[in-house]
Amino acid sequence: MQEPNYKVVWPLGKLAYEPMTLQPRPASLNGLTICELSDYGFKAEIIFPFLRELLKQRYPDIKFVEYSAFGNTHGTHEDEVIAKLPEKLKEYGCNAVISGVGG
Amino acid sequence: MRASVVAEKAGFPSVSIASSGFLGQAQAVGQALGIQNVSVAEYPGVVATDSDEDVKRKVTEIVVNNVIEAMARQVKQVPKPKEPQRTDIVFEGTLDEVQEFFYRRLWSDGLPIIPPTIERVEKFLKFTNRPADQIISNLLPEKRDATVWNIAVNGVMAGCRPEYMPILLAVVEAIADPEFRIQDAGSTPGWEPLIILNGPIIKELNFNYETGVMRVGRQPNTSIGRFLRLYMRNIAGLRILPMSSDKATIGDTFNLVLAENEDVVAELGWEPFSVSRGFKKGENVVTVQSVVYTSPPIASGGDKAREHLNTWVEVIGSTASHWTHMAINWWKYYPVIVTSPSIARVIAKEGLTKKDIGQYLYDNAKVSAGSTERLALQGGFTWFNLKRMVEEKQIPTIYHESSDPDRMIPVFIKPEWIGVVVSGDPGRNRSRGYIQNHEQGAPVSRKIELPDNWKQMLSSNLK
Numbered sequence: 001m002q003e004p005n006y007k008v009v010w011p012l013g014k015l016a017y018e019p020m021t022l023q024p025r026p027a028s029l030n031g032l033t034i035c036e037l038s039d040y041g042f043k044a045e046i047i048f049p050f051l052r053e054l055l056k057q058r059y060p061d062i063k064f065v066e067y068s069a070f071g072n073t074h075g076t077h078e079d080e081v082i083a084k085l086p087e088k089l090k091e092y093g094c095n096a097v098i099s100g101v102g103g
Numbered sequence: 104m105r106a107s108v109v110a111e112k113a114g115f116p117s118v119s120i121a122s123s124g125f126l127g128q129a130q131a132v133g134q135a136l137g138i139q140n141v142s143v144a145e146y147p148g149v150v151a152t153d154s155d156e157d158v159k160r161k162v163t164e165i166v167v168n169n170v171i172e173a174m175a176r177q178v179k180q181v182p183k184p185k186e187p188q189r190t191d192i193v194f195e196g197t198l199d200e201v202q203e204f205f206y207r208r209l210w211s212d213g214l215p216i217i218p219p220t221i222e223r224v225e226k227f228l229k230f231t232n233r234p235a236d237q238i239i240s241n242l243l244p245e246k247r248d249a250t251v252w253n254i255a256v257n258g259v260m261a262g263c264r265p266e267y268m269p270i271l272l273a274v275v276e277a278i279a280d281p282e283f284r285i286q287d288a289g290s291t292p293g294w295e296p297l298i299i300l301n302g303p304i305i306k307e308l309n310f311n312y313e314t315g316v317m318r319v320g321r322q323p324n325t326s327i328g329r330f331l332r333l334y335m336r337n338i339a340g341l342r343i344l345p346m347s348s349d350k351a352t353i354g355d356t357f358n359l360v361l362a363e364n365e366d367v368v369a370e371l372g373w374e375p376f377s378v379s380r381g382f383k384k385g386e387n388v389v390t391v392q393s394v395v396y397t398s399p400p401i402a403s404g405g406d407k408a409r410e411h412l413n414t415w416v417e418v419i420g421s422t423a424s425h426w427t428h429m430a431i432n433w434w435k436y437y438p439v440i441v442t443s444p445s446i447a448r449v450i451a452k453e454g455l456t457k458k459d460i461g462q463y464l465y466d467n468a469k470v471s472a473g474s475t476e477r478l479a480l481q482g483g484f485t486w487f488n489l490k491r492m493v494e495e496k497q498i499p500t501i502y503h504e505s506s507d508p509d510r511m512i513p514v515f516i517k518p519e520w521i522g523v524v525v526s527g528d529p530g531r532n533r534s535r536g537y538i539q540n541h542e543q544g545a546p547v548s549r550k551i552e553l554p555d556n557w558k559q560m561l562s563s564n565l566k
Contacts, residue, residue: 003197003198004197004198005195005196005197006195006196006197006198006201006218006220007192007194007195007220007221008192008193008194008195008201008204008205008218008219008220009187009189009190009191009192009193009219009220009221009224009256010186010187010188010189010191010193010256011205011210011219011253011256011257011260011337012186012210012247012253012337012338013241013247013248013249013250013253013337013338014186014247014248015183015184015186015245015246015247015248016241016246016247016248017134017135017136017137017183017246018137019137019138019139019180019181019182019183020111020112020137020138020180021138021178021179021180022111022116022138022141022142022177022178023111023114023115023116023117024116024177025116025174025175025176025177026116026174026175027175029171029174035110035115037106037107037110040484040485040486041483041484041485041486042122042150042151042483042485043150043151043153043155043158043483043485044485044486045485045486046155046158046159047120047146047150047158047162047166050158050159050162050163051162051166051167051170054162054163054167055167055170055171058167058171072486073105073106074106075432075433076432076433076434076497082105082106082109085106085109085110085113086109086110086112086113086114089110089113089115090113094115095115095116096115096116096117096118096174097106097107097110097115097116097117097118098117098118098120098144098170098174099104099106099107099110099117099118099119099120100119100120100121100144100146101120101121101122101146101150102104102119102120102121102122102125102128102129103121103122103124103125103146103149103150103151103483
């Protein structure tokens with residue numbers, strides 16, 4: 001007896017995202033204001049200050065807005081913090097963002 | 104990663120720092136939010152197990168260069184892949200060939216599936232008044248459309264019967280609610296969703312709510328539990344491979360549907376679990392919430408309520424205390440106690456209700472502040488400090504009434520957030536705590552919509 005064949009359909013759904021391109025990248029970090037965003041975890045309190053110093057050594061005119069200015073991006077008030085980000089980044093005159101730490 | 108994408112969308116070039124094990128997840132999350140090849144600076148290794156000196160060395164020697172390079176890297180937009188349409192036949196073959204085809208494309212969960220033919224899918228669609236192409240929502244992190252059609256397809260694959268379709272729809276509606284935070288279902292603790300079921304549909308579809316309620320063996324409990332995990336893989340994209348978004352460090356298997364014993368609940372004059380969620384008694388309701396781990400199976404004895412309640416304080420309280428730091432951090436915590444009928448009878452006999460149980464556990468289950476802060480620190484929450492959180496008015500003052508690390512603080516956040524479900528063997532005195540994962544998988548309930556002529560359809564389908 002011949003085994004039956006099954007004609008089957010796709011179990012997934014249409015991808016709902018719209019592709020976007022990254023913002024143009026800066027030619028140098030010198031003279032830029034870098035805004036830090038943090039989930040306040042995974043030794044961010046060590047990594048960010050240390051990174052700040054190392055980047056200042058390479059780019060003497062670089063400026064930083066420390067992550068505490070924005071609040072925890074992965075904590076109790078996460079949704080509120082994220083919703084306010086675009087406005088706050090403009091308010092602080094940011095040119096680029098460093099976010100972390102994913103761990 | 105989401106903060107970086109929000110910044111990019113607002114016009115700011117961004118770089119995320121992530122440890123090696125999270126590079127794949129970062130790409131998957133970035134893609135779902137519209138960016139292929141997001142800018143990530145790798146931190147090599149595992150941050151939480153590095154000494155402070157190792158962290159400084161790695162930042163100096165590696166991370167700073169990775170940040171500069173990632174900030175300079177321009178990435179071109181990648182178009183969306185071309186994928187099949189809803190009713191396209193994607194494969195034709197024997198049962199074994201279908202299994203292999205689906206398994207190799209990561210469309211199955213490793214167990215055999217029922218081949219989703221159009222005929223089988225259409226049988227499911229008869230059990231809803233909704234059109235097949237209706238979009239319920241899209242599910243992060245992969246951000247695929249959840250539709251009536253693909254709910255039926257995955258229901259077929261998981262071994263459900265067509266008449267389970269109204270429950271499957273309600274379950275997907277629940278996990279699509281932003282309150283549930285499906286985007287966090289791939290977090291490292293590896294939590295699993297739990298479906299709690301109330302209403303006459305429990306008996307109509309022959310759910311188990313007695314002995315071995317959470318053990319595989321009864322078709323509706325088992326196949327609907329399997330469906331949910333399969334659906335999360337296929338539509339939310341929560342797969343466990345490199346470059347995928349499920350980061351469960353160890354993980355657990357899917358939960359079965361927990362149906363409440365509503366006969367006993369009614370006998371005791373208690374509210375069904377669904378009533379505590381805001382629904383009317385007698386309505387068919389699903390509640391979906393996360394379970395990150397469970398307590399031991401507790402045997403408590405005695406004919407006084409306090410004897411059982413104190414055992415719960417001791418065992419469920421201590422089990423749940425290992426997650427108190429997470430609960431405080433996100434200020435959400437919805438554990439569920441599942442108790443067999445005999446214990447519920449002893450407690451109800453003294454006039455106590457489910458609400459009284461929650462209050463007793465809240466008032467009496469305590470954990471030391473020092474232990475809570477230590478667990479937070481070791482879990483990577485390096486900023487977690489109860490004194491500071493109280494000073495900043497993030498949490499109530501009871502969490503820092505002194506600086507003594509041995510001072511005791513509540514295990515739970517709010518008494519009304521402790522759920523009680525009566526289920527399991529009526530002939531035994533056991534219970535178990537299902538510990539929930541704070542804001543991730545917070546409980547969401549949905550009324551089950553039955554199709555027109557439900558009773559008639561059910562009776563003809565069961566013949």
